[in-house]
Amino acid sequence: xxxxxxxxxxxxxTGSRNDFSRREPAWARRLLIGFSLVFLGLFLVLPLLLxxxxxxxxxxxxxxxxxxxxxxxxxxxLTLGVAAASVTLNTIFGLAAAWLLTKFDFRGKQLLNTLIDxxxxxxxxxxxxxxxxxFGLQGWFGAWLRDHGISILFAWPAIVLSTAFVTFPxxxxxxxxxxxxxxxxxxxxxxxxxxSGWQIFWHVTLPNIQWGLLYGVIICxxxxxxxxxxVSVVSGHIRGLTNTLPLQVELLYNDYQFSAxxxxxxxxxxxxxxxxxxxxxxxxxxxxxxxxxxxxxESS
Amino acid sequence: MAPSRGRNVLPGFGxxxxxxxxxxxxxxxxxxxxxxxxxxxxxxxxxWLAVSGPRVMAAYRLxxxxxxxxxxxxxxxxxxxxxxxxxYEFPGRALVDALVDxxxxxxxxxxxITLTTLFAADGWLGALVAPLGVHIAFTxxxxxxxxxxxxxxxxxxxxxxxxxxxxxxxxEAAACLGAGRWQTLRWVVFPALLPxxxxxxxxxxxxSLGEYGSIVFIxxxxxxxxxxxxxxxMTKLQQYDYAGATAIAAxxxxxxxxxxxxxxxxxAWATRSRGQA
Amino acid sequence: MSIEVRGLNKAFGAFKAxxxxxxxxxxxxxxxxxxxxxxxxxxxxRIIAGLETPDSGEVILTGxxxxxxxxxxxxxxxxxxxxxxxxHMTVRENIAFGLKVRKVPAAETKERxxxxxxxxxxxxxxxxxxxxxSGGQRQRVAVARALAPRPQVLLLDEPFGALDAKVKxxxxxxxxxxxxxxxxxxxxxxxxxEEAMEVAxxxxxxxxxxxxxxxxxxxxxxxxxxQFVADFVGETNCIETVAVDxxxxxxxxxxxxxxxxxxxxxxxxxxxPHDVYVTRHKESLQVSxxxxxxxxxxxxxxxxxxxxxxxxxxxxxxxxLSEASGFAPGEKVYVGIIGFHIFETGKI
Numbered sequence: 001x002x003x004x005x006x007x008x009x010x011x012x013x014t015g016s017r018n019d020f021s022r023r024e025p026a027w028a029r030r031l032l033i034g035f036s037l038v039f040l041g042l043f044l045v046l047p048l049l050l051x052x053x054x055x056x057x058x059x060x061x062x063x064x065x066x067x068x069x070x071x072x073x074x075x076x077x078l079t080l081g082v083a084a085a086s087v088t089l090n091t092i093f094g095l096a097a098a099w100l101l102t103k104f105d106f107r108g109k110q111l112l113n114t115l116i117d118x119x120x121x122x123x124x125x126x127x128x129x130x131x132x133x134x135f136g137l138q139g140w141f142g143a144w145l146r147d148h149g150i151s152i153l154f155a156w157p158a159i160v161l162s163t164a165f166v167t168f169p170x171x172x173x174x175x176x177x178x179x180x181x182x183x184x185x186x187x188x189x190x191x192x193x194x195x196s197g198w199q200i201f202w203h204v205t206l207p208n209i210q211w212g213l214l215y216g217v218i219i220c221x222x223x224x225x226x227x228x229x230x231v232s233v234v235s236g237h238i239r240g241l242t243n244t245l246p247l248q249v250e251l252l253y254n255d256y257q258f259s260a261x262x263x264x265x266x267x268x269x270x271x272x273x274x275x276x277x278x279x280x281x282x283x284x285x286x287x288x289x290x291x292x293x294x295x296x297x298e299s300s
Numbered sequence: 301m302a303p304s305r306g307r308n309v310l311p312g313f314g315x316x317x318x319x320x321x322x323x324x325x326x327x328x329x330x331x332x333x334x335x336x337x338x339x340x341x342x343x344x345x346x347x348w349l350a351v352s353g354p355r356v357m358a359a360y361r362l363x364x365x366x367x368x369x370x371x372x373x374x375x376x377x378x379x380x381x382x383x384x385x386x387x388y389e390f391p392g393r394a395l396v397d398a399l400v401d402x403x404x405x406x407x408x409x410x411x412x413i414t415l416t417t418l419f420a421a422d423g424w425l426g427a428l429v430a431p432l433g434v435h436i437a438f439t440x441x442x443x444x445x446x447x448x449x450x451x452x453x454x455x456x457x458x459x460x461x462x463x464x465x466x467x468x469x470x471x472e473a474a475a476c477l478g479a480g481r482w483q484t485l486r487w488v489v490f491p492a493l494l495p496x497x498x499x500x501x502x503x504x505x506x507x508s509l510g511e512y513g514s515i516v517f518i519x520x521x522x523x524x525x526x527x528x529x530x531x532x533x534m535t536k537l538q539q540y541d542y543a544g545a546t547a548i549a550a551x552x553x554x555x556x557x558x559x560x561x562x563x564x565x566x567x568a569w570a571t572r573s574r575g576q577a
Numbered sequence: 578m579s580i581e582v583r584g585l586n587k588a589f590g591a592f593k594a595x596x597x598x599x600x601x602x603x604x605x606x607x608x609x610x611x612x613x614x615x616x617x618x619x620x621x622x623r624i625i626a627g628l629e630t631p632d633s634g635e636v637i638l639t640g641x642x643x644x645x646x647x648x649x650x651x652x653x654x655x656x657x658x659x660x661x662x663x664x665h666m667t668v669r670e671n672i673a674f675g676l677k678v679r680k681v682p683a684a685e686t687k688e689r690x691x692x693x694x695x696x697x698x699x700x701x702x703x704x705x706x707x708x709x710x711s712g713g714q715r716q717r718v719a720v721a722r723a724l725a726p727r728p729q730v731l732l733l734d735e736p737f738g739a740l741d742a743k744v745k746x747x748x749x750x751x752x753x754x755x756x757x758x759x760x761x762x763x764x765x766x767x768x769x770x771e772e773a774m775e776v777a778x779x780x781x782x783x784x785x786x787x788x789x790x791x792x793x794x795x796x797x798x799x800x801x802x803x804q805f806v807a808d809f810v811g812e813t814n815c816i817e818t819v820a821v822d823x824x825x826x827x828x829x830x831x832x833x834x835x836x837x838x839x840x841x842x843x844x845x846x847x848x849x850p851h852d853v854y855v856t857r858h859k860e861s862l863q864v865s866x867x868x869x870x871x872x873x874x875x876x877x878x879x880x881x882x883x884x885x886x887x888x889x890x891x892x893x894x895x896x897x898l899s900e901a902s903g904f905a906p907g908e909k910v911y912v913g914i915i916g917f918h919i920f921e922t923g924k925i
Contacts, residue, residue, distance in 0.1 A: 024481055036384045044402050047414040093323045100316035104308045115324055121556040123510025125530040126549045130331035133338055165327050185661035187310055192648050192655040193675035197311030207665040226407025228513030246409035253413050265410040272405040280398040292708040309628050
């Protein structure tokens with residue numbers, strides 16, 4: 001079945017779908033597929049439908065009004081701005097951290113890795129709390145900030161900071177295993193050929209990781225735009241000023257303006273769709289790069 | 301097998317180390333030191349008072365219990381779904397595969413209001429079970445269901461690559477030796493997948509513990525009944541009880557750390573037992 | 578374009594990869610670093626290239642002390658074991674890379690790339706991507722890429738390790754011709770002694786980070802300087818015995834005249850299978866033996882011979898000779914040793 005020696009990392013998947021020694025009986029398969037489809041249908045598809053049903057419940061004009069309302073518009077602007085800032089910061093950090101962790105060997109690498117993963121296990125509320133402890137009136141810098149008229153808490157800087165905190169692992173976590181898998185050989189080859197650090201990164205590393213980077217950026221962005229808990233703590237919920245889209249959804253919902261709430265939610269849901277599509281696509285492209293990298297044909 | 305390891309001859313060590321440490325310092329170390337110091341300033345008495353009241357205890361029980369249950373269910377269901385996605389062909393498979401990430405991509409607030417509306421007594425699903433006397437919204441059951449929604453992508457996406465990477469020969473060898481399909485699954489396939497399933501469980505558990513945005517809508521936030529720990533922290537903050545909030549947060553953090561350590565260890569074990577150095 | 582290394586040492590933790598290694602490669606030489614895995618040969622090559630830093634010692638490239646010079650500035654050509662081609666660049670772009678980073682003008686780059694494509698016989702493949710090439714083709718592109726910026730030396734790290742037998746043979750030939758044409762100082766690392774002897778004009782044999790012997794292929798094969806070399810290069814018979822009298826060693830019924838070795842000193846005697854002389858009728862100094870097994874090995878026949886008293890010897894006979902003599906298992910023959918090397922193992 002397999003031609004020549006199997007190369008490392010390539011599972012012998014040829015013929016797996018037709019290989020009878022690896023298949024469950026037909027009735028079992030149908031049962032499992034059925035279960036999965038029903039389960040996912042209930043859990044995933046229904047809520048999706050409900051968002052749009054709720055948004056359009058009162059008709060298309062109220063939907064449009066809710067979406068173009070000035071408060072909503074401001075929330076959109078704030079969300080976009082915060083996401084852009086967080087994603088940019090975290091991408092730069094992610095690239096630097098990934099380069100550091102995959103191209104060099106040094107003590108403390110494991111600790112660094114763990115620190116980078118930290119926000120993933122911390123509740124968003126705690127993420128907001130720590131910035132309150134720093135910048136709130138009773139916080140470390142609270143008095144100094146008030147004296148200088150700088151407001152961080154209950155203004156956009158705190159929103160950016162807490163969003164950046166919650167989302168900073170994503171780019172790094174995506175790049176590190178990818179770059180580990182790709183190895184250091186190409187970079188070393190470029191170095192011996194005379195390239196500088198930036199040249200190596202730009203011409204050799206970046207093209208190999210571009211899809212993984214895109215994937216990381218997309219996840220980071222999705223999380224940044226949708227962040228609720230941390231922002232809820234630090235933003236002050238000031239209508240038209242410090243409400244991001246998710247906060248606006250909460251506001252409308254608590255005000256019993258259900259269809260308006262779902263209308264704004266539908267915007268975020270559409271964003272989720274785009275995220276899913278881009279995620280799927282970039283994952284696929286990167287998998288192709290990895291697959292080609294691990295193939296070594298042995299004949300002339 | 302290891303790729304050539306030049307000891308740090310590649311350029312860029314200084315600048316990347318500097319950037320990484322600075323960012324980590326600003327984002328993680330300084331804020332967390334504030335937390336730790338504030339907690340310490342409570343003193344042992346104050347600390348114990350803040351974290352041991354009945355309301356707090358009820359919140360811990362609820363958070364842990366609901367998260368455990370939801371993560372457990374997600375681990376099992378996730379294994380099935382991942383298996384189906386990798387091994388079976390059916391129309392729309394790619395679409396379903398992409399959809400699995402929805403709870404991850406969807407903002408938690410949207411998930412919150414949607415699931416609440418879905419499970420409310422007059423909602424699409426809530427109305428179905430209301431005649432049976434079952435209430436979902438504003439009960440712990442609703443919390444568990446919502447956490448199941450949130451945690452699902454974690455368990456599926458952790459197990460999926462492992463199933464994809466499984467080599468055919470193991471199962472073929474078992475078949476040649478006369479094992480029935482169920483026996484092969486039980487003794488050959490499942491043990492190989494167990495580390496990944498456990499990792500997925502731990503990740504879903506960690507995520508559920510800290511989940512706020514979706515729960516705050518469906519739970520109704522009734523103290524002693526449906527109040528989860530993150531909400532309790534939020535409430536204390538709104539009451540300017542910084543000390544109380546910090547203390548409870550510190551306990552949560554400690555647990556998170558323990559979970560993180562556990563996950564990393566599990567992952568290392570999973571990688572080793574797969575034979576990848 | 579010469580290379581000299583002096584007193585190089587490199588340890589990875591407790592493992593000493595390079596242990597006081599010194600040698601010189603003259604301009605235009607073609608040298609093989611030969612040794613088993615773990616002998617430190619790749620590490621040595623990488624130190625010369627600047628991809629590893631030695632713990633102590635010097636690397637002198639064309640008269641310039643270069644140990645602290647970064648790999649980027651040493652102007653060496655390095656060919657990696659797994660090619661390390663830039664997978665998202667075409668063959669042309671790969672070869673041009675070294676020129677691009679030196680800001681060589683486009684016209685000149687184009688010309689040089691074409692020249693190299695011709696040199697490595699890959700003209701017409703310029704627009705392909707590495708994933709579309711076979712292993713042998715990728716290797717040739719890797720060599721072209723390394724040569725493009727006119728390096729002072731060319732270093733190859735187990736260049737043919739990942740290829741199958743026929744491709745290996747072709748590329749060995751090709752590298753030899755390339756070296757003759759390009760006249761560039763070349764060092765390559767290999768664990769395959771046949772490859773080393775076939776391709777290189779000079780061989781340095783390494784074991785456990787140390788130089789065991791330095792010399793041309795014939796010297797290394799015929800006059801091994803250490804037991805390791807005698808064992809490692811070519812097939813060999815090895816017997817352990819003691820000098821029973823001054824200048825005389827005995828093994829079973831075989832007697833060896835061992836020069837000035839005094840009585841009582843332990844010896845190891847190495848002799849090649851083709852130095853075992855097998856005949857039907859006894860000639861002087863031969864002893865009797867029985868053929869245990871006979872193996873057909875293409876150009877020659879291998880015989881396992883039992884000399885009695887539990888002593889065994891392997892002989893290689895040219896095929897014509899063994900067929901003409903009609904040797905078969907179970908037959909009684911006569912055996913003599915034509916040439917051998919001795920190493921003393923200490924007084925017993």
